Amino acid sequence: MSSNILSVVLEKLIRRLCLDNFPCRFGSSWRSANEKRAETEETDALLNLLSCPHSPWQNESSWSPQASALRQLAVIRPEPLNTHFVYSYFTTLRIIDKNVSIIDDGLLRFSKLEELVLSANKISEIPAENLPSTLKILELCANQVSALNSFTVHPPPHLEYLGLSSNRLGSQEDISHFTGRHWPQLVCLDLSDCEFQDQQALLKALSTLPCLRTLLLEGNPFTLASCYPGFTVDSLPQLSCLDALWISPEERRRFGGLTEMRDLIMEQVSATVSVGRMRGIPDPMMSVDENAPDFPLITYSYFISYGFFSHQPAANLMLHNESKCDPAAAAQKMENSSSEADLSSDRNCEEEKETSESNTQEITVHSEETCCDVAHVSRHSTSKLAWSDCMDFSNTQTHIVSDLGRLKRFFNEGLHLRIEEEKILSWPAASEDITAAKPSQAAKEKKSGKGKETSLKSGSTKDKSKDKKKKPAQELVQDAPITRVMASVHVPLQSLLRRGQKVEVLCNFGFLHSVPEVGATQTCAKDQGKKIKEEKKKEEKEPKQREGSSTRQKNSAASKGKEKERTKSEVDDQNDNSVSVRLDPMTVELIVELEKWQSASEAQQILPPHQNS
Missing domain, CATH: 3.80.10.10 (Ribonuclease Inhibitor)
Structure with missing residues (x-):
């Protein structure tokens, strides 16, 4: 018989009790070899063999509290226990995680069974005719039950x-089975x-x-x-x-x-996501070299993005229908639409600096049950802020969702939070006035004589000084923003499904071992090395007559040693500073909260006036 049948599993467990063998009974094999010793064996010694932790006759009996009691009864009563007595002795059976998928009529032999626990198995159907009428407790947690039709035909009357x-x-059909007609004594x-x-x-x-x-x-x-x-x-x-x-x-x-x-x-959920302060981002200006050219001018800004469940847009209904037929083609179209959304968001980034951004990028999430069950996750972003030790985004967005089934699956999967950096290169704009003025000035110089050249030169210097005072700020042209994801973290939200109203967490992204900090340290070390080399060259070029004095040589050697020690200590301090910056973890404050009415009056205030009347 198949091992996934309930009665087969129970028979195996009962056989393992060894009710007909030593030490439960005077087994024939033990009695023939030790006839005289069997007569002098005490009952307490036999019972001790059943309960002693180091005894080879100890048996695992967690599947029923009557299992160990039945073995003790077999020791006290030497006469054999018949099958009917054994099955009727059990009132509780707990068969957990035994791959049971069928509840057969063999269970009816347990005529006094009151508690049956079949959790974590593979049962899909509950035949009521195979359940003892004495049953009071039935536990079928974590199975594969999808219908209750056979269960409510003749349910246990005392359950x-x-x-x-x-x-x-x-x-809706499952709901119709939970009525007083089927369960008159259900507590x-x-x-x-x-x-x-x-x-x-x-x-x-x-x-x-x-x-x-x-x-x-x-x-x-x-x-x-x-x-x-x-x-x-x-x-x-x-x-x-x-x-x-x-x-x-x-x-x-x-x-x-x-x-x-x-x-x-x-059937509507109001969820609020709040992003607070962020700390631990290294200063990007630490990598700036003092000898670097003025342009391009580099500006950095930072923002937080996260994905949250959203309803399927009407424009994507055709895409959803296509995914039922060809999931691969639908996924390709969704990927293309996502890339277009990214490009459009990059073009409009300047307009969205002071307000919250909500990109329309859609991410397809296929559930385990079927690939056609597609949940849509929209990417939401905070405003962009310039670097500081503590960046307070104070971003709050409320999401109204009516598809509760998919929202539950989204909470089970959790929320993904990302720290993103936007880098913009700015260049000076090309001036048309300067290029047009150069040929006219050259033509004037050709027409005028040599004597006038000096006056033109002197006048040009005066004009230049006036132009410097009157010249407005230089216009800059910005390149397309360069965005990169610095770090990401997964935020579990399962507690919202367990009557939890709020998830408040400090997201820890770990340590950022940034390349710019290392580069800054190396640049400082190189600058100190250049200074030392320049000082050596100056000393070699000094006149030989100054080298005659031995005292001066000692003083110069001493000052040289002090300079080296000072330079070495400065480099060590800079290295220590760079390490201390990297020791600060990146953290972001996040709150996800569900709106829950605390009273009937609060719900009445939310309703429109015409609905309250």
């Missing part, structure tokens, strides 16, 4: 706890981490369960909405505990009347 978390449930229901999106329909069905007191819903897409958990608390007045938290009378009072607001937008 009090039902755990279906982390399964493929969430359709606790776990539907966390499923795919339910219609909160109103689910709560309407759950309100018919007369004995429901504990409910777990966190991890479903609709729990991200602003009306959760207030709408749930007000819809289920008999509920005592929601998502492992007790419902207080004050909480019931605050959310009272929320279900009567029929015009509430239920």
Whole structure:
């Protein structure tokens, strides 16, 4: 028989108990070889062999608390235990992560079974006819259950706890099975981490369960909405505990009347992303050489970019349809559109320096279930700031999302934050006036005589001095911006699915070992080396008559040694400074917060006036 059948797995576990062998019973093989010793063996010694940590007869019995008790019973009772007695002895079975995929009718032999835990298996169907009628607790967490049709035909009548978390449930048909007609005695229901999106329909069905007191819903897409958990608390007045938290009378009072607001937008999420201060960016001007030419003039600016879930634009509906037929072609078109968006953002970068930037670049994310399920992530950017020790972006953007299922998958994947640097080269603009004035001036000089040349020269010098005073600031022409990603980090957002309202984190990008700092240190060292060489040449060119004095030679040698020591210490200090700059990690303050209504009155203030009346 296949090992993925539940009854086969249970039979193997029962055989491993060795109920018919030593030391549980007086096995025939042990008794024939040690007849006299068997009569003198004490019961306590046999029981000790079952529980001693170093005993070779110790057996793993975590799959049922009755397993070890049954072995002890076999020691105390030498007569054999029949099969019916063994199966009826078990009241709890916990078969976890055993690759079980089929619940067969062999389970009915456990006639007194009350608790059945089958978590982390591969069960896709729950046949109610194969479940004992005595069952009170059924746990099927983390399986592959996608339908409940066979489960609610003849469900266990005394079931009090039902755990279906982390399964493929969430359709309207699944909601119709959670009614009081099917579960009249259900006290606790776990539907966390499923795919339910219609909160109103689910709560309407759950309100018919007369004995429901504990409910777990966190991890479903609709729990991200602003009306959760207030709408749930007000819809289920008999509920005592929601998502492992007790419902207080004050909480019931605050959310009272929320279900009567029929015009509430239920399936909508308001998420706010705030980017604060950034520290740890090395100063780019440390690499500037004093002997470098004046042009090009280089300016640096920095900004933060991140991807956040967005709805599929109408212009991309055709692309989404094409992706169902040809995903490769659709991905190629999306890549082309992304490159065009990057080019357009580069052209308009000067206009977006003081305001928040939102590029329309779309990133396709294929889910594990199907390649046709495409989630779109838009790239958002803060304003660009010039370098400083602490750059405060104070950027806040609110995202309104109604596709809760895909937003849940986005939160599971997390947010990617990037630090980007923009570099712009500026050159002096070509002047047409200067080029036009040169030939006219040469023509005048040819017409005038030699005697007038001096007057022209003297006059030209005066004019030049006046021009310097009246000359306006030089116009500069800028090249296309050069943008590079300095560092990136992944920010997990799974806590927002566990009734968490805010994720506040200091993103640590690590240390930036920048090349400009090393270059600056090397440049300083080269400058000090040039000074030493120049001083040596000056000393060699001094007159020989000054070299006659021995005292002067000693003084010059001493001053020379002091200069070398001073130069060496300066270079060491500069090296130490460069290392100290690199020791500061790059950090960015980030907050992702979901809007949650704290009371019914707060929700009423958000509604338009005509909906409140």
